[in-house]
Amino acid sequence: MTHRPDFSREAGxxxxxxxxxxxxxxxxxxxxxxxxxxxxxxxDPNRIPGGLNDSKKLTAARREVLLELLPQVAEVSVGIASxxxxxxxxxxxxxxxxxxxxxxxxxxxxxxxxDGNMIPRGLHCPAEAIVKGDALSLSIxxxxxVAKCTRDAIMVDLAQQHPGYGWExxxxxxxxxxxxxxxxxxxxxHHRRSFRPVHNILYQEKT
Numbered sequence: 551m552t553h554r555p556d557f558s559r560e561a562g563x564x565x566x567x568x569x570x571x572x573x574x575x576x577x578x579x580x581x582x583x584x585x586x587x588x589x590x591x592x593x594d595p596n597r598i599p600g601g602l603n604d605s606k607k608l609t610a611a612r613r614e615v616l617l618e619l620l621p622q623v624a625e626v627s628v629g630i631a632s633x634x635x636x637x638x639x640x641x642x643x644x645x646x647x648x649x650x651x652x653x654x655x656x657x658x659x660x661x662x663x664x665d666g667n668m669i670p671r672g673l674h675c676p677a678e679a680i681v682k683g684d685a686l687s688l689s690i691x692x693x694x695x696v697a698k699c700t701r702d703a704i705m706v707d708l709a710q711q712h713p714g715y716g717w718e719x720x721x722x723x724x725x726x727x728x729x730x731x732x733x734x735x736x737x738x739x740h741h742r743r744s745f746r747p748v749h750n751i752l753y754q755e756k757t
Contacts, residue, residue: 573689
């Protein structure tokens with residue numbers, strides 16, 4: 551039997567007095583280009599969309615349906631950290647900054663359920679980290695869908711401005727095709743200079 555995320559953690563926190571519970575997840579820590587995107591989602595216990603699951607376990611079409619539906623039945627906030635911020639403070643801190651921005655954007659007190667094993671610094675609310683939370687918590691699963699779809703759309707847009715890297719297919723992850731294009735075409739302004747494959751190509755070009 552395949553386990554699906556549920557609302558039990560959220561229900562327990564609400565019963566214990568939490569005003570609202572937000573699931574928080576990010577997308578884009580691994581790619582070589584583009585921003586890192588986080589989402590925070592407060593589900594209405596009485597209007598939880600059917601079929602919510604870890605974004606990686608859903609088809610692109612199903613993710614898009616849920617992306618359109620979620621803002622109609624839930625409170626949704628997105629936070630972004632730029633390539634410049636990633637290169638300046640490192641990808642982990644940038645991902646946490648995006649999460650912090652997403653939670654702040656909700657504009658009200660929440661108890662945050664964070665996907666992963668770390669609670670972002672600067673998160674001014676009660677929070678707990680849940681490893682593989684997108685497979686366990688419906689709120690985190692919802693956030694994973696919003697974060698992934700939002701970031702994928704950004705990369706499709708950037709792919710039109712910078713053709714040849716295949717970002718519309720690979721979302722700037724280091725696929726063989728993307729790495730080959732990086733070697734052939736060189737880095738764009740949207741590539742993360744602090745990431746080794748990009749740094750190495752820049753270094754080789756200067757020597």
